[in-house]
Amino acid sequence: MKKLLRNTLRSNWFQRAVGFLAAEYLRLVWRTNRFTYEPADVYAIVEPQMPAIFAFWHGQHFMTPFIKTKASYHAKVLISRHRDGEFNAVAAERLGIGTIRGSGDHGSAFHRKGGVGAFKEMVRALEEKYNVALTADVPKRARVAGLGIIMLARESGRPIMPFAMVTSRFIRLKNWDSTTVNLPFGRGALVGIKEINVPHDADAATMEQLRVELEATLNEATRRAYEIIGRPDEYPHG
Template structure:
């Protein structure tokens, strides 16, 4: 039975159907939640710094495609090669976001999960004027920023833009990253605090300090986003 279910989930028609439905559901969520922005002129501040690396936490990612509000906002997102990644990739592309397949983990699985090719593709995308979006934490280590995104900023010379998005109505799963499924007909918030620039000559000590800084900023942005939609207690349990 498990094998049959696995084969069904891997079938192209199921993946495309789930991806399509997910994309259209998220579009409904975006259209029916009244979003606030912090700072209010966030797009005016960010646009001159593009292309940039947009960073967010695992499990808080479903609304992130909607940071793209203009055709000129060209974005590619890093999505894992895992089976679940297929649904996410189809949904992202349906929402006008390009995809890069591979892992952002620079640990022992970096080569096996396509990390090298994905890293090079992200550097090329940034050089070609695309924004790149990626989770800052790596699988199974929720809310712990990895070095991969810091390495990408150092190699590309582009700034990291940490941000968080939250909605007042959601379902939270009991998995490793406490995935939040945003729901329609409520309030939403997008919070960005400050950008991070990694010098081209950054040594290991500097990169570790910037990794910790990224972690702090993302946690604070997440806290503020939930507070703005009236769910302040949720950030601490994310």
């Protein structure tokens, strides 16, 4: 029985079915939540700086495909090669977002998890005028920004756009990243505070400084987003 269940979970048809259903559910959530944007002209600010690197926290990511509000916004998202990533990849592609498979981790498992190839593909995507979206956290260390995204900005010369996207109705899972499952029929907020630029000649000290700045900016954006929807005590980090 366990083998049958494992084979079913790994099967292509099951992963595609779950990804399809997830995409349509998220579309329902998007359409039934009334979103507030801060700043109100956030798209007018961001558009001239595209292509950009869009950064958000792991576990707060389900609504992020909907920052792509125009067909002219070409975007790709980094998704892990883990089995769970297959569901996310199918859902993202159904929502009009291209995928790059690999790890954003630049630790000891970087090569094994396809990090080198994914990094090169992200740089290439930015050169081809695609926006690139990825989580900023170090895997299994929630709300701790890694250096990978800083390295990507240095290599590509593109700005990092940290943002938070939340809804007033949600279920928060008790896992390593406190995953938020957004629910329909509520209020939502998208907050972007400032862009972060990484000089092409940034040394280790500068990169660490910018990593800390990215971490603080994402925490500030997430706290502010929950304030906007009237749930200021709901952000458990930072």
